Amino acid sequence: MTDVVRLDAVSKVYGKGQGAVAALREVSVGIPRGSFTAVMGPSGSGKSTFLHCAAGLDVPSSGSVTLGGTELAGMNETALTELRRLRIGFVFQAFNLISALTVIENITLPLRLAGVKADRAWLDEIVSRVGLEGRTSHRPAQLSGGQQQRVAIARALIARPEVVFCDEPTGALDTMTARDVLTLLREVVDGMGQTVVMVTHDPVAASYADAVLFLADGRIVDTLTAPTSEQVAERMTRLGAWV
Numbered sequence: 001m002t003d004v005v006r007l008d009a010v011s012k013v014y015g016k017g018q019g020a021v022a023a024l025r026e027v028s029v030g031i032p033r034g035s036f037t038a039v040m041g042p043s044g045s046g047k048s049t050f051l052h053c054a055a056g057l058d059v060p061s062s063g064s065v066t067l068g069g070t071e072l073a074g075m076n077e078t079a080l081t082e083l084r085r086l087r088i089g090f091v092f093q094a095f096n097l098i099s100a101l102t103v104i105e106n107i108t109l110p111l112r113l114a115g116v117k118a119d120r121a122w123l124d125e126i127v128s129r130v131g132l133e134g135r136t137s138h139r140p141a142q143l144s145g146g147q148q149q150r151v152a153i154a155r156a157l158i159a160r161p162e163v164v165f166c167d168e169p170t171g172a173l174d175t176m177t178a179r180d181v182l183t184l185l186r187e188v189v190d191g192m193g194q195t196v197v198m199v200t201h202d203p204v205a206a207s208y209a210d211a212v213l214f215l216a217d218g219r220i221v222d223t224l225t226a227p228t229s230e231q232v233a234e235r236m237t238r239l240g241a242w243v
């Protein structure tokens with residue numbers, strides 16, 4: 001499998017001098033196309049920084065990030081913005097929908113911002129895959145949390161991105177709804193061939209992934225393939241995550 005995202009010796013230091021914090025330390029990893037990867041680690045281990053650097057939301061202090069073979073270093077903010085709209089999908093814990101827009105308008109927003117017309121057949125397929133038929137003219141406030149996250153997942157898929165990055169996508173959902181959303185992300189990978197990278201602190205959520213990367217103190221210290229939630233919980237305990 002080819003890597004859709006590659007990080008080579010990526011370091012990120014916040015601040016300067018005495019107060020400097022090394023959030024990532026020479027992280028090198030490849031994310032295979034069509035895979036579902038979970039990123040775990042104790043609080044402050046660098047998970048969000050990893051996601052932000054991989055997604056072009058933040059610029060590494062050193063090292064190289066490539067997306068589909070494109071080197072992000074040296075791209076200007078306009079080019080990065082377009083890349084984030086069309087080549088990357090984002091799903092956040094807080095859904096981040098626009099309350100004044102309908103479901104359909106929220107889903108197609110990245111395309112409209114990029115000045116690209118939505119393909120009707122593709123839009124219909126996405127709406128159906130995330131199970132939002134009959135809800136397309138609703139506003140976010142008229143939907144449950146799980147439905148709102150489905151809108152966010154549909155929005156993340158609309159541009160047929162190379163990768164979908166999720167930061168704690170089930171963090172605001174109850175257990176049952178979280179499972180539905182994780183099953184949907186699994187289907188996005190298995191049924192649509194998408195690549196998904198998900199930050200989570202939940203071992204059950206991580207067990208839906210093909211592989212888990214464990215971060216500690218800004219480094220990848222462990223990986224697990226075909227993870228069970230028990231294995232993930234045991235590794236997290238060893239990292240001192242729940243002391």
Ligand SMILES: Nc1ncnc2c1ncn2[C@@H]1O[C@H](COP(=O)(O)OP(=O)(O)O)[C@@H](O)[C@H]1O
Pocket residue numbers: 014015021022023041042043044045046047048049050
């Ligand atoms: N914008 C920032 N300015 C200064 N320090 C930051 C900033 N963002 C993150 N950090 C620090 O970098 C480290 C990693 O943070 P983060 O990536 O948010 O970890 P995680 O998501 O695993 O909790 C932490 O020590 C955090 O305090």
Ligand SMILES: [Mg+2]
Pocket residue numbers: 047048049
């Ligand atoms: Mg975080």
